Amino acid sequence: MKIVIIDYGAGNIQSIMFAIKRLGYKAILSHDAEEIQGADKIIFPGVGEASSAMEKLKDTGLDKVIPTLEQPVLGICLGMQLMCNSSEEGNTTGLGIFDLDVVRFSNKVKVPQIGWNQISDLKSDLFTNVPEKSYIYLVHSFYAPIGKETIATSEYDVTYSAALRKNNFYGVQFHPEKSSDVGSGILQNFLNL
Amino acid sequence: MLTKRIIPCLDIKNGRTVKGINFVDLRDAGDPVELAEIYAKEGADELVFLDISATEEKRKTLAELVYHVAETINIPFTVGGGISSVEDVDVLLKNGADKVSINSSAVKRPELINELVAKFGSQCIVVAIDAKQIEGQWKVHLVGGKVPTEIDLFEWAKEVEERGAGEILFTSMDHDGTKNGFANKALAKLSELVNIPVIASGGAGTIAHFSDTFKDGKADAALAASVFHFKEIEINTLKEELKREGIPVRI
Numbered sequence: 368m369k370i371v372i373i374d375y376g377a378g379n380i381q382s383i384m385f386a387i388k389r390l391g392y393k394a395i396l397s398h399d400a401e402e403i404q405g406a407d408k409i410i411f412p413g414v415g416e417a418s419s420a421m422e423k424l425k426d427t428g429l430d431k432v433i434p435t436l437e438q439p440v441l442g443i444c445l446g447m448q449l450m451c452n453s454s455e456e457g458n459t460t461g462l463g464i465f466d467l468d469v470v471r472f473s474n475k476v477k478v479p480q481i482g483w484n485q486i487s488d489l490k491s492d493l494f495t496n497v498p499e500k501s502y503i504y505l506v507h508s509f510y511a512p513i514g515k516e517t518i519a520t521s522e523y524d525v526t527y528s529a530a531l532r533k534n535n536f537y538g539v540q541f542h543p544e545k546s547s548d549v550g551s552g553i554l555q556n557f558l559n560l
Numbered sequence: 561m562l563t564k565r566i567i568p569c570l571d572i573k574n575g576r577t578v579k580g581i582n583f584v585d586l587r588d589a590g591d592p593v594e595l596a597e598i599y600a601k602e603g604a605d606e607l608v609f610l611d612i613s614a615t616e617e618k619r620k621t622l623a624e625l626v627y628h629v630a631e632t633i634n635i636p637f638t639v640g641g642g643i644s645s646v647e648d649v650d651v652l653l654k655n656g657a658d659k660v661s662i663n664s665s666a667v668k669r670p671e672l673i674n675e676l677v678a679k680f681g682s683q684c685i686v687v688a689i690d691a692k693q694i695e696g697q698w699k700v701h702l703v704g705g706k707v708p709t710e711i712d713l714f715e716w717a718k719e720v721e722e723r724g725a726g727e728i729l730f731t732s733m734d735h736d737g738t739k740n741g742f743a744n745k746a747l748a749k750l751s752e753l754v755n756i757p758v759i760a761s762g763g764a765g766t767i768a769h770f771s772d773t774f775k776d777g778k779a780d781a782a783l784a785a786s787v788f789h790f791k792e793i794e795i796n797t798l799k800e801e802l803k804r805e806g807i808p809v810r811i
Contacts, residue, residue: 378668379684381656385631402682409609415681463671477780481728481757483605483810484562502563502810506658506683523562534591543638547600 368558370394371406373433373446379414383443386544390527390555392446400432407438408558414446417509418457420445434462439560440536447531448509449537455511465531465538467511476524479508484521486529486541491518493530495539495556502547503529503541510540563808565775565781566795567759568788570595572641575615575621593628599788600633602795605810607633608661608729608783611641612704618642623655630656638686649676653684661729662684664702665756667709667716670723677724686759687725689716691746694735698746713746714753721754728754729783731761737774739765739787747777759783767793767801774807 372383374396387394387410394410396453397403412435413420424430433440433450442450447475451461454469485500504522511525514519519530521540531538537557543550571578576590596607596806609629611622626639634741637654640661649660666673676685691698691713695696698713728801730741730750742763751758761771764784773779787793799809 379653379656380660381627381654382630382658386634388631391636414683430632451660458708477755477757479756480562480564481683481727482565506636508682542636545634551634 368392368408368409369406370408371403371556372396372410372412373403373429374457375427375429376400380412382542382544383412386551386554387558390551390558397466398427398429400428400434402423403429403432404436409435409436409440410436411442411446411450412420413443413447413449415445416457417448417454417459417461421461422451423458424462429526430462434464437535439557441557442536442538443544444455444505444507444540444542445538447540448511449533450536451511454509457517457526464536465511465514465516465533467514467528467531469472469509472524479506480523481482481506483546484529484541486518486519486521490520491530491532491537492551493532493556495518495559497544497549497552497556503543503546503549503553505541511538526538561613561808562701562804563580563810564779564810565609565759566606566770566798567602567606567609567781567783568599568795569608569761569783569785571626572609572622573762574615574618575625578612581718592687596629596633596637599795600635603799603811604635604795606635606781607637608641608746609637609641610770611639613641619648623651626655626657640686640688645772646675646679649680650809652775653680655686659684659686661688662690663690666704667700667711668718672718673720673723673725677726682724682726685722685725686727686729688729688731689720690731690733700790701733705731705736714749717724717750717754725756727757727759728810729759729761732763735763736761738763741765741769742773742779744773744781747779750788751780753780757781764793767798771802771805771807772799774802
């Protein structure tokens, strides 16, 4: 299986590489459109600020490539947020795959949300053998609200989308690579798709 | 519901855990990677590695350690100790650290916080603050709490938040090593003052101390070293007890 992690200079990619290695696979890091298009599974990571990450995607032309991919794609954290219509962070226009607008948590809660929270209302093959209310690790200040593409929810300030799916595109707000055995299970499920 | 985090801290010198760790089941008590793995299995929510070595090869040794820890464990970890530039942070994050913590270097040059946040994002920048009460006033201390400054803890915490830090790790030098409990009064004030997570550090001795710091100190996470290293408190047992008291924890 050819697994490609999209490399556009954003985020902690090493952790994802290691998580995949622990599952017994090897991932390649690439920003080359042909290489990405030729993969069986694609991971779209992201940590940092939305508008600068989007700029980096545009610089490499990957903003045009990603929405046309036909194989399973998994956006993680900011990767998932960039797959939405827009983000309030830096007034960013997203890739428009998920029909949701990412907004910031209110100041009623501490921002960023950092730590372990639970996922509920799980639907999709991504959560095969993952029990309701499993704990996952998150670090984020912005969130995607609930929409028709929501396949998992979590609660902090509001009930928000912990995971999204549209056709071959999947997105998770949490970090499966840092979410202990639950996270490894979810990554394995993605690789099994 | 977001849970309260339990964070063991490992002191590192020249790539090895500092002597004094009393794990009978460790093959090599000096191997930070092995210890990290055990803590992760016991239910630690995060780990902190504090590098206290002062050699010239420090950066390379630490980067290698970070790489091996990231390769092995599947929970987040923070690295601190002598970090003073964008380049230092870049190397650690590239090798797999999730967060870095800065301390004295931020006090000496507060703009460093802004620079790191702009380059890497708030989520991975923890500002560690060591403070001690001097005539009833909490004053920030440098160099592992040895050197006092005139800076007020609460003013500095507010500034740290405004400059974009994602988290504050507050160690009370008055409580550190005493095993008499965390500085809950100061922690509660800090937690009300800033709108970013606060990690309590210094003073853990019993399970009740953890419970108190979450309830009275309003801490978002609690860090400890020796009680875990010497197995005085087992993480599993601690979390079961906290859960029984109605404190949300990951089990």
